[in-house]
Amino acid sequence: MKKIIQLRTPLSKEAVSVLRVGDRVLLSGDVYTARDVAHKRLFEALKKGGPLPISLENQVIFYAAPTPAKPGEKIGSVGPTTSSRMDRYTPLLLQHGLRGMIGKGRRSAEVAEAIRRFSAVYFGAPGGVAALLSKCVAEAAVIAWPELGPEAVMRLTLENFPLIVLNDSEGRDFFAEQR
């Protein structure tokens, strides 16, 4: 097993440039949830040159929609959704400064290339183990589009959230290399 790298958001180009596919990372700090509909809205807002509810610069988006927190708890179960559904929107977000993404599964060749071009990183989080992962989230707050219900944009404060690098800034792709 490779050594584990500890990182804190926001992530600089320099911080992600040393990451390589297969590296294990423990990520701490704020990240933003956004999935299907939120991505479509972010994409359309950028196309129109309109304002975004969050700044993308050096930020990390987590493709996730947690379960509602139980009374007295900060967060419910939380884990990654399938990233490929966000592929068509991702290159534009990366062009606008998005530095990292957390999800599960493969990315398209276009996304892999955009990750290389804009010096970013795509992390995989383990799928289907959301009770376990909820222990690595200290705070959660809805910050945009509450009408989307579970798909609203939330700010999550991570503490040593376990990830693996799946696409790196050299253009390498973990799953493509495995095939």
Next chain:
Amino acid sequence: MGKGKARTDGPVREISCRAVADTVSRLFIEANTELPEDVIGAVRSALEREESPSARQALGEVLENAGIARKEKLPLCQDTGLAIVFAELGQDVHITGGDFNSCIQDGVKKAYAAGCLRKSVCDPLSRENTGDNTPAVIHVEIVPGDRLRLIAMPKGGGAENMSAVGMILATSGPEGIRKFVIDAVVKAGPNPCPPVIIGVGIGGSIDLAPILAKRALLRRVGEVNSLDTRIAELESEILIAVNKLGIGPQGLGGKTTALAVHIEAAPCHIASLPVAVSIQCHSARHREATI
């Protein structure tokens, strides 16, 4: 299919809508927080076979997650699913105090509100969330007897998206079926949260095959098709082939891409061979009760 002794001509037994709703509610909460023992057993066996550190870590996390979810009554996965209900309704049952479909939907609403489960159902076009995780998908079968068997299956979207259905050449035989299933698993790759359970439906019609595939997922993990030895053999062959693909737990490589292949079959038209593959993630959640 139904449990208990089935009578064919008995007195009518009343079951209240409220009992149905309460049972459905309890089943969805339990299904979402308690990974079935047979799934845990299959993951443990896989862990014993795996040698690669990433595969072992991924399977270890599945077991650890199941422990936390059960103890703290937390959902196993943030995707608490589209609610699928299989109901086997005895023909001597009289449902009282409301309509059967609505009381199942009420049970689902109650579970997703009270259990702090995620509401993951939306309009197919506007994508507006329905807000209470309904409507559930309900399959009802009328069976002999005076009991009602209810099976709750919260089905995650990521694995469901990797499912497939097709009408393959009628004379393709086991080879054609094997190829169709393996192609679906290869295409799915790491996306559906492997190790998966592969439900396969063969025969019937374009609508029946996927229901057979989904029903096949309700079997105990690894239990072979008891009706047809040819099918049982095909299950075993496909499982071996799938586990040679190297996709592995969480797609990180390994020997366990699937925990089991379950196939259900039905006769079909002489011109057709419908095949459906329903992919179930490792969080293989279902729970049942008989009233």
